[in-house]
Amino acid sequence: MTSYIDQFPEEARLVKAAMVSAFLALAVGATFGLLQVLHRTGMVRVLSSADYYTALTAHGVLLALTFTIFFLVALFTWGITTSLDRNLPSMRFAWGWYGTMVVGALMAVVAIFAGFLTEPPTLLGEELSASVLFTFYAPLQAHPLFYLGLAIFVIGTWIAGYDWFRTYWAWKRDNPDERTPLPAFMALTTMLFWWLSSAGVAIAIVVFLLPWSLGIVDSVNPLLTRTLFWFFGHAVVYFWLMPAYMLWYILLPKLSGGKLFSDPLARVVFVLFLLLSTPTGIHHQYMDPGIAEGFKFIVMVNTMFLLLPSLLTAFTVVASMEHGARQRGGTGKLRWLGKLPWRDPVFTGMALSGLLFAAAGFSGMINAGMNINYLVHNTFWIVGHFHLTVGTAVALTFMAGSYWFIPQVTGKPLWNRTAGLVQVLLWFLGMVFMSNAMHRAGLLGVPRRTAEPQYENFAFEGAIGSVGELDAQVVLGGTLLAISTIIFLVTIVMTMLGDRGEVPDNSYAGTLSGPEHSPAILDNLKLWTAIALVLIVLAYSLPLAAIVQRGGLFGPGIDGITRVLPPIDTIGGLVEWVVGR
Amino acid sequence: MSQPTDPPGTPPDSAIERELTHDEFDPIGTAVLITLYFLILVGMWLFTYFVEFLGNGPTVVGVIG
Amino acid sequence: MDIHTYEKAWLGAALVLIVFFIATVTYGTVGAGVEMIDDSGGTVDPNNLADHERFGDPGVEQVGENEYEVNVIASAFFFRPGSDQRGFDPIRVPANSTVTFYVTSSDVIHGFSIPGTNVNTMVIPGEVAELTVEFDEPETYGLLCNEYCGFDHHNMEGTVEVVPEDQYDGGDGQ
Ligand code: HEM
Ligand SMILES: [Cu+2]
Ligand SMILES: [Cu+2]
Numbered sequence: 059m060t061s062y063i064d065q066f067p068e069e070a071r072l073v074k075a076a077m078v079s080a081f082l083a084l085a086v087g088a089t090f091g092l093l094q095v096l097h098r099t100g101m102v103r104v105l106s107s108a109d110y111y112t113a114l115t116a117h118g119v120l121l122a123l124t125f126t127i128f129f130l131v132a133l134f135t136w137g138i139t140t141s142l143d144r145n146l147p148s149m150r151f152a153w154g155w156y157g158t159m160v161v162g163a164l165m166a167v168v169a170i171f172a173g174f175l176t177e178p179p180t181l182l183g184e185e186l187s188a189s190v191l192f193t194f195y196a197p198l199q200a201h202p203l204f205y206l207g208l209a210i211f212v213i214g215t216w217i218a219g220y221d222w223f224r225t226y227w228a229w230k231r232d233n234p235d236e237r238t239p240l241p242a243f244m245a246l247t248t249m250l251f252w253w254l255s256s257a258g259v260a261i262a263i264v265v266f267l268l269p270w271s272l273g274i275v276d277s278v279n280p281l282l283t284r285t286l287f288w289f290f291g292h293a294v295v296y297f298w299l300m301p302a303y304m305l306w307y308i309l310l311p312k313l314s315g316g317k318l319f320s321d322p323l324a325r326v327v328f329v330l331f332l333l334l335s336t337p338t339g340i341h342h343q344y345m346d347p348g349i350a351e352g353f354k355f356i357v358m359v360n361t362m363f364l365l366l367p368s369l370l371t372a373f374t375v376v377a378s379m380e381h382g383a384r385q386r387g388g389t390g391k392l393r394w395l396g397k398l399p400w401r402d403p404v405f406t407g408m409a410l411s412g413l414l415f416a417a418a419g420f421s422g423m424i425n426a427g428m429n430i431n432y433l434v435h436n437t438f439w440i441v442g443h444f445h446l447t448v449g450t451a452v453a454l455t456f457m458a459g460s461y462w463f464i465p466q467v468t469g470k471p472l473w474n475r476t477a478g479l480v481q482v483l484l485w486f487l488g489m490v491f492m493s494n495a496m497h498r499a500g501l502l503g504v505p506r507r508t509a510e511p512q513y514e515n516f517a518f519e520g521a522i523g524s525v526g527e528l529d530a531q532v533v534l535g536g537t538l539l540a541i542s543t544i545i546f547l548v549t550i551v552m553t554m555l556g557d558r559g560e561v562p563d564n565s566y567a568g569t570l571s572g573p574e575h576s577p578a579i580l581d582n583l584k585l586w587t588a589i590a591l592v593l594i595v596l597a598y599s600l601p602l603a604a605i606v607q608r609g610g611l612f613g614p615g616i617d618g619i620t621r622v623l624p625p626i627d628t629i630g631g632l633v634e635w636v637v638g639r
Numbered sequence: 640m641s642q643p644t645d646p647p648g649t650p651p652d653s654a655i656e657r658e659l660t661h662d663e664f665d666p667i668g669t670a671v672l673i674t675l676y677f678l679i680l681v682g683m684w685l686f687t688y689f690v691e692f693l694g695n696g697p698t699v700v701g702v703i704g
Numbered sequence: 705m706d707i708h709t710y711e712k713a714w715l716g717a718a719l720v721l722i723v724f725f726i727a728t729v730t731y732g733t734v735g736a737g738v739e740m741i742d743d744s745g746g747t748v749d750p751n752n753l754a755d756h757e758r759f760g761d762p763g764v765e766q767v768g769e770n771e772y773e774v775n776v777i778a779s780a781f782f783f784r785p786g787s788d789q790r791g792f793d794p795i796r797v798p799a800n801s802t803v804t805f806y807v808t809s810s811d812v813i814h815g816f817s818i819p820g821t822n823v824n825t826m827v828i829p830g831e832v833a834e835l836t837v838e839f840d841e842p843e844t845y846g847l848l849c850n851e852y853c854g855f856d857h858h859n860m861e862g863t864v865e866v867v868p869e870d871q872y873d874g875g876d877g878q
Contacts, residue, residue, distance in 0.1 A: 281828050348828065348831040363722060373714045505848060515788070515847075608830075609747060
């Protein structure tokens with residue numbers, strides 16, 4: 059019996075801690091999700107409508123950043139150590155990056171939650187609050203603690219990435235002729251584009267927003283900080299998604315009783331994500347003034363090609379499941395589907411996530427389609443879309459995965475298989491209701507990020523179904539999701555409180571077509587990183603130069619620094635001068 | 640089916656009836672499903688683009704005059 | 705590489721799909737004449753809108769036989785003109801007209817969206833969003849801010865009235 063905790067007892071504690079952090083964020087974030095649903099529809103309004111935005115900020119930050127990324131670092135730590143069969147070089151160092159992330163997340167969360175107080179405390183001469191949503195578009199301003207917390211959190215992930223890389227380098231020295239195992243390959247390529255893309259948000263925070271919130275500079279260029287946010291903002295969605303892909307590629311085939319259909323294509327897919335996930339961010343700015351149509355078109359082409367790795371994934375993953383089903387006696391064109399292990403919540407949760415991700419693929423294609431963005435931009439459609447992607451493909455895969463991982467890192471068997479099965483089914487159903495209604499409401503023009511989408515001057519009208527019916531569906535879906543979250547948390551807690559017992563072995567799927575079939579060049583990370591950089595420069599240098607030229611590095615009509623630091627003004631002027639050439 | 644007594648996440652090895660290699664395995668089911676998906680995507684795209692979007696005027700247009 | 709025939713076919717089909725999407729969007733631009741919000745609106749100093757030729761006195765202006773320009777300032781939490789429930793003029797234009805909106809912000813980022821239509825843009829301080837729309841039929845539309853702009857964002861709304869030509873009494877600015 060070899061579970062992860064037997065092989066890597068030290069790392070298992072870290073993985074467990076990171077997963078528990080993720081679940082705490084999920085618990086609080088999902089509570090706000092339910093409150094939002096009830097508030098928007100006007101069913102029950104617990105918070106004031108002004109506080110709604112504080113809650114929404116917490117929901118976005120806790121779920122989209124904290125929950126997802128804590129789970130990611132847990133998963134990648136598992137993937138690196140398991141697939142390289144090697145310990146992290148130093149556990150103290152590893153706890154260091156985990157601690158950095160915790161501190162950063164707590165700082166941001168404290169700043170957000172202070173916004174609920176009627177009289178927020180004052181810190182650094184400013185009221186503590188951060189009701190700026192997780193996109194924190196300037197000139198809405200948060201307390202410096204919020205920006206600082208986010209920056210520290212991101213830096214923690216950078217150090218974690220370095221930790222995985224040095225583990226890999228050490229492994230490489232000992233095994234110079236071996237192919238990089240697939241899970242490690244996935245973690246490393248993902249970290250590479252994470253470094254590239256999060257540099258954008260780090261610059262936005264450290265160079266512009268933090269000094270501005272501290273009063274060191276007077277203003278910012280809102281289009282510039284927004285563009286830097288989205289430089290990171292599209293890549294971050296793949297940062298959420300890659301761990302889910304990793305589980306679909308390496309765990310799902312095994313659970314189905316089969317093997318991964320193609321190791322080479324899996325590598326191609328991750329290389330494509332490394333290349334294309336950053337030079338696509340401007341597709342979140344199709345509706346922005348100040349960016350030329352030509353740039354938007356180029357970015358759309360990049361984005362459309364980014365569909366390719368996901369479409370390839372759909373084939374490879376389904377074929378791997380089919381392989382398992384057929385090995386277990388499945389026959390017919392579709393009858394083999396019945397041979398899949400539908401009573402295993404780990405399998406079923408991931409398979410249902412994949413199904414809803416296919417649906418999300420459709421709304422994502424619409425979102426990518428430049429001019430059709432007039433129809434859906436900033437409507438509830440978008441919220442429907444990303445609750446299928448990050449809210450299900452990622453979140454439900456993580457929850458289902460936890461039913462496998464928590465036994466791995468505790469040595470304790472899952473508390474109750476039926477509870478797990480009910481939980482994943484409820485999430486699926488709840489999300490079908492909620493996101494379907496959100497998509498349809500969006501087509502009627504119902505906006506997102508709005509506490510009371512009920513207006514004095516007009517009402518939303520649709521050809522099919524009324525707003526009342528859509529609201530009812532959203533509330534039903536949200537309620538099912540909340541119940542599902544509770545069952546999940548109870549199952550995890552009960553498992554962790556249980557006794558040690560028999561748990562599955564720590565292993566992942568073999569491959570039908572193995573790494574020996576993939577060209578060695580696929581493992582050349584330096585090459586792909588270099589190409590990714592070139593693509594980023596091509597996609598971003600001209601738009602960024604134009605934005606700085608139009609609005610100034612530090613904002614419209616204000617030439618930079620006034621109060622404390624004249625040197626920055628000089629640097630700003632210099633950069634403006636260079637870019638202006 | 641995996642046995643109800645197996646811990647979840649156990650690969651259902653016990654139930655494997657035959658080993659299929661890459662060349663023996665014909666993923667026809669996947670081909671059927673993915674073709675269906677393709678057709679749905681094309682149909683829904685056409686509807687959303689031409690009916691929901693272009694039929695939803697007024698729209699932002701190029702300056703004519 | 706060892707790639708199954710079906711998978712090669714799917715790779716081909718996926719590429720066809722991608723090209724098909726790009727072609728549709730290109731048709732929307734070239735064939736249907738949909739134009740993106742872009743950099744043509746120019747920039748303004750958001751702190752000195754009062755001195756600006758366009759935004760010093762925002763409102764509707766006739767610029768050609770059936771052509772109108774509407775200059776709008778979005779501020780937390782109203783459109784000027786637009787937010788009639790806050791005491792500003794509604795935006796009023798005649799049917800069968802080509803209307804170009806110039807929208808900017810005096811404070812934070814806002815949205816400018818006419819629900820039930822494809823009129824939708826971000827409003828960014830320092831930038832002017834320029835969007836041209838043809839209004840054929842008389843109709844009263846709503847107008848709303850669809851980007852979070854502060855605690856009262858949900859009350860940022862207004863009206864766009866497209867009135868029959870014979871009932872049009874000139875823009876508010878005249
Ligand atoms: C309990 C289940 C959930 C419910 C009921 C729920 C509900 C909602 C609702 C109604 C909104 C839109 C609010 C608005 O635009 O006014 C929203 C926004 C959002 N949700 Fe969820 N959600 C849930 C779970 C999740 C999960 C698991 C994730 C991600 C892992 C997530 C990520 C987000 C994000 C990123 C936003 C956008 C925040 C923003 O606009 O700033 N949600 N959620
Ligand atoms: Cu994106
Ligand atoms: Cu607003």
